[in-house]
Amino acid sequence: MSKKTKKYIFVLNCGSSSLKFAIIDILKKEKIFSGTVEFLHSKKSQITFKDCTNEENKVIFLENLTYKKSIEVIFQKSLEKIKCLQSILGIGHRIVHGGEKLHQSTIIDKKIIEQIRSSIPFAPLHNPFGIIGFQEISSIFPHLKHKQVAVFDTAFHHTIPSESYLYAIPYELYKKYGIRRYGAHGISYQYVSKKFSKIVKKDLKYLNIIVCHLGNGGSIAAIANGKSVDTSMGLTPLEGLMMGTRSGDIDPSIIFYLYENLKMNIGQIREILTKKSGILGITQINNDMRYVEDNYHKDTNANRAMKMYCHRLSKYIASYFTMMNDHLDAIIFTGGIGENSVMVRKMTMEKLKLFNVQCDEEKNANTKFGKCEMISSKNSIPVWVIPTNEEIIIAEETFRLLEIEQT
Ligand code: ADP
Numbered sequence: 549m550s551k552k553t554k555k556y557i558f559v560l561n562c563g564s565s566s567l568k569f570a571i572i573d574i575l576k577k578e579k580i581f582s583g584t585v586e587f588l589h590s591k592k593s594q595i596t597f598k599d600c601t602n603e604e605n606k607v608i609f610l611e612n613l614t615y616k617k618s619i620e621v622i623f624q625k626s627l628e629k630i631k632c633l634q635s636i637l638g639i640g641h642r643i644v645h646g647g648e649k650l651h652q653s654t655i656i657d658k659k660i661i662e663q664i665r666s667s668i669p670f671a672p673l674h675n676p677f678g679i680i681g682f683q684e685i686s687s688i689f690p691h692l693k694h695k696q697v698a699v700f701d702t703a704f705h706h707t708i709p710s711e712s713y714l715y716a717i718p719y720e721l722y723k724k725y726g727i728r729r730y731g732a733h734g735i736s737y738q739y740v741s742k743k744f745s746k747i748v749k750k751d752l753k754y755l756n757i758i759v760c761h762l763g764n765g766g767s768i769a770a771i772a773n774g775k776s777v778d779t780s781m782g783l784t785p786l787e788g789l790m791m792g793t794r795s796g797d798i799d800p801s802i803i804f805y806l807y808e809n810l811k812m813n814i815g816q817i818r819e820i821l822t823k824k825s826g827i828l829g830i831t832q833i834n835n836d837m838r839y840v841e842d843n844y845h846k847d848t849n850a851n852r853a854m855k856m857y858c859h860r861l862s863k864y865i866a867s868y869f870t871m872m873n874d875h876l877d878a879i880i881f882t883g884g885i886g887e888n889s890v891m892v893r894k895m896t897m898e899k900l901k902l903f904n905v906q907c908d909e910e911k912n913a914n915t916k917f918g919k920c921e922m923i924s925s926k927n928s929i930p931v932w933v934i935p936t937n938e939e940i941i942i943a944e945e946t947f948r949l950l951e952i953e954q955t
Contacts, residue, residue: 640946645671646700704734
């Protein structure tokens, strides 16, 4: 294929202090170039570029990077790789929260921006920056203004029935203010379930699976007949599993206690539950699962963190068995921890013996760093590790919508 016929989709994921991007060759469905901008608006701003064709990494340091400047630099660098700006067909934005109205990917226009804005209270660290990403692209590259698509992390969960998405609080809080479970990591769940359907050659609509997306943020989804029927994240990504720095499920009275007895203000309580809890809170030193694994036998706090992590995860998995109709096709691990932590998978599976989940220790030990494998023993409920690829889904959705637009 000549260079002229190449077609790329540019994928952007904008957060409060970082921005990730990827360029996808949409015909080959391959990531060719990617990168991360970290420490935006600070003296330590830096951009890491990864050439996916030769795995070469390059880091550049630029003080006080703004969104605008970052996007300019990223495009400049990307053009060295893809040569021609016209080969970028469109931009796919990962938008964390679509609220109740936005439950499928959509081309971005004024009305969509307003709807994304209305969900800012539920995703204050993400949604505002998705909007900024759209605006900066529109002003720097006006020809791409109408070629931008929003892909929502909440969308996959719009099939969750009301008994799963409602909280047992006054119903009018849902009706008036939209306080309900929305979930997250939907783009990852979409990729993993599609991939599993291809692996087992079975139509998604006949598949019942439990998928554990375990990264710095972590969640789990019950997917019955190919559709999400429950998930552990709630109104915001704070609920559910124990995470890197987030508490996951707690008794809400802890908040009253911190407020009334320890005289903390809401900002301090939010900081504790979102940034100082989870693995970091228990180890008191590190939020990284690699640290927990490495120190499991040496350090009481790391040992405790690992046990808590697997205890909570296995409880969720066990509860999701109740939503699998007449059979369960597989439990699937994905995300940085799910794909790599041999110990988390082994300890979690051990707790599920009663449910006929058995780990093949050798296969489990050999499955990491991007390998896609079944890690259960012969007579077990199948357990798989499937590396996620959210960018491919965002690029496919963007391409699909822009193609439709052109026809
Ligand atoms: P994010 O949610 O930021 O996308 P990732 O999916 O990259 O996060 O997952 C990050 C987590 O994956 C960290 O806790 C990290 O320790 C864990 N992780 C990455 N590699 C390994 C590994 N080899 N063994 C155990 N855990 C790992």
